[in-house]
Structure formats: C-alpha cells, structure tokens
Amino acid sequence: MAWILFLIFAKVTVRKLERNPETKEALGLEFVSGWRIFNIAEALVLPKSLLHRVRGGPLGGLFADAELLREHVNQFDRFLAHLFVWPFALAGVGILVIVALDAFHVFD
Known part of the structure; x- marks a missing residue:
C-alpha cells in the first residue's frame, strides 16, 4: 500500500x-532515483522547528526547503504526504524492532 502511495505522491x-x-532547486539532493520524493514528503510532514534545525546544520543542503515547498502545495498534497510517509516510517521501525528481538533470541 505504501508503494502505491509513493507512486501517487x-x-x-x-x-x-x-x-x-521557483521550487525546482529547493527539492534537496537526490542520492538515488526516488530519494527526492522522500525529501519532499518529509518536508511536508515533519514539524517546521525540526526541519529548520536540520536545514541550519552542516548537511542542510541535502534536505528540501520545507517553507518554500509548503507555500506551493495545497492541503491534498500535504494529506497525501502524511499517508505516504507514516506507513513507511512505521514499517521501518517495525523491521528494526523485529531484528533487535531476533538478535536477543526472543523468537527461538
């Protein structure tokens, strides 16, 4: 389901x-194909205070400019970003928890 939302977003x-x-140069760095999509979605979903702190750091150029992007998207785009980012985040955390539990032999 999350991959379908990835494509729609x-x-x-x-x-x-x-x-x-205006926004073409503010989308962040794309390491691999599709990384820019994650950058844009994170910029629309994560709190402004966190993104402001990250953009001010030494690796700030890697991330999308949240303030500029939020000016050029509508509510549907933000809603779609939330639907896309949070299932991916929960799946990633779930995988890490399962790997940690397996490392401690909980499933044996």
Whole structure:
C-alpha cells in the first residue's frame, strides 16, 4: 500500500514541484532515483522547528526547503504526504524492532 502511495505522491505532488521554476532547486539532493520524493514528503510532514534545525546544520543542503515547498502545495498534497510517509516510517521501525528481538533470541 505504501508503494502505491509513493507512486501517487510522485505523480501528483513531486511532478508539480519539479515543473515550478521557483521550487525546482529547493527539492534537496537526490542520492538515488526516488530519494527526492522522500525529501519532499518529509518536508511536508515533519514539524517546521525540526526541519529548520536540520536545514541550519552542516548537511542542510541535502534536505528540501520545507517553507518554500509548503507555500506551493495545497492541503491534498500535504494529506497525501502524511499517508505516504507514516506507513513507511512505521514499517521501518517495525523491521528494526523485529531484528533487535531476533538478535536477543526472543523468537527461538
């Protein structure tokens, strides 16, 4: 389900932001194909205070500019970002918990 939301978010929101000349350079660095989609979604979902602190750090250029992106998206785009990011985050945390429990031989 999260991958379907990934594709929808990429087609609807990311494409709109990439075509806009004002936001094109504020989307963050793309290490691998698709990384920019995660950068944009995080910028729309995470709290402004956290993103401001991250953007002010030495690795700030790697992240998308949340303030600028939030000016150019609508409520549906933000809702779609929430639907996309949180299932991925929960799945990642779940995998880490299962690996840790397996390392302590809980499942034996």
